[in-house]
Amino acid sequence: MELMSIFALACYLLAIGACLSRLLHHQGPDKRWVLGSALTAIAAHGVWLYQDIFISSGQNLSLMNVAALVSLIISLVLTLATFKLRTWVILPVAYGFAIVNLAAATLLPSHYITHLETRPEVVVHISIALFSYSTLMIAGLFALQLAYLDYQLKQKKKPLFHPALPPLMTVERQLFQLIVIGAILLSFSLLTGFVFLQDMFAQGKAHKAILSMIAWLMYMTLIWGHYIKGWRGKPVIYATVIGAFILTLAYFGSRFVKEIILT
Structure with missing residues (x-):
């Protein structure tokens, strides 16, 4: 699970770098690099979060996991929005929050077990x-x-x-x-x-x-x-x-x- 989290963090950083490095380029950021690395990060983020929330004793909806889930939703929505809207300026901010929340959930694990199936x-x-x-x-x-x-x-x-x-x-x-x-x-x-x-x-x-x-x-x-x-x-x-x-x-x-x- 930690390796999956590290991989997601690395891909988010790559997406931020790809976005910022060409933000003021006359053609704008390279969409293939930004979207490819971002969608890979989001997929790895989702896999890690699924494994950490759905555990044998119930659903772990700790503060860090919920924050990481919110960051995942925001990153996914804004990434998909780039196909229709020009959201390049705020993408690095969204990915930055995802990095902070995912890193915190990984390094500061906590548990708040619920049983939502009931x-x-x-x-x-x-x-x-x-x-x-x-x-x-x-x-x-x-x-x-x-x-x-x-x-x-x-x-x-x-x-x-x-x-x-x-x-x-x-x-x-x-x-x-x-x-x-x-x-x-x-x-x-x-x-x-x-x-x-x-x-x-x-x-x-x-x-x-x-x-x-x-x-x-x-x-x-x-x-x-x-x-x-x-x-x-x-x-x-x-x-x-x-x-x-x-x-x-x-x-x-x-x-x-x-x-x-x-x-």
């Missing part, structure tokens, strides 16, 4: 929650990309018009599409949590529900403000990043303290 409805809730979080994290990356393009535009930098960089308005449109999809999934995540989880507001878990609802309210307000009031620019970028941060605290805050700091 509660299929919880599997539905967890799956929706993971996809909503991953989608909104990708929206956060798009917001950072939007901020970078906006800065380049104001500085009148030539790289702004590089073929590897998408148009500003295109990124803004894609950002709000991601926010809408993520907010819908987050709505279903909260709904299934209320329906299937009796201890959603129990001691030690209430903060997750409260923070998730605060993030949901922020995203819904952002959607309303953009489509009804025409909100754009820096307020949108700040709100998207803050919403992603709040959601990260909701999903991982207390578990990080319990599983990493206090162990």
Whole structure:
């Protein structure tokens, strides 16, 4: 398993190098090298994670494994998106997070054994929650990309018009599409949590529900403000990043303290 993890890490590094080395080249990054090494890394990442989650005693949904799973989803989605969208700027960031999370899961193993086969409805809730979080994290990356393009535009930098960089308005449109999809999934995540989880507001878990609802309210307000009031620019970028941060605290805050700091 460790060899599989090391192989995935090496391929992620190769993908980052292939992307950054030609990011400002007049033809952009070499797609074959980036996508080939990235998809190989993602496959190895998935195999390692499957073996570490599905063990004989149940499913090991430790904090590190869940973080590595989120990184896997984000890396896969953004890699596949390159066939339609120009996501080259944010690919190294996504792969960098995957490296950090996969390395942490390998070097700092922990266990949080569950038995999801006895509660299929919880599997539905967890799956929706993971996809909503991953989608909104990708929206956060798009917001950072939007901020970078906006800065380049104001500085009148030539790289702004590089073929590897998408148009500003295109990124803004894609950002709000991601926010809408993520907010819908987050709505279903909260709904299934209320329906299937009796201890959603129990001691030690209430903060997750409260923070998730605060993030949901922020995203819904952002959607309303953009489509009804025409909100754009820096307020949108700040709100998207803050919403992603709040959601990260909701999903991982207390578990990080319990599983990493206090162990």
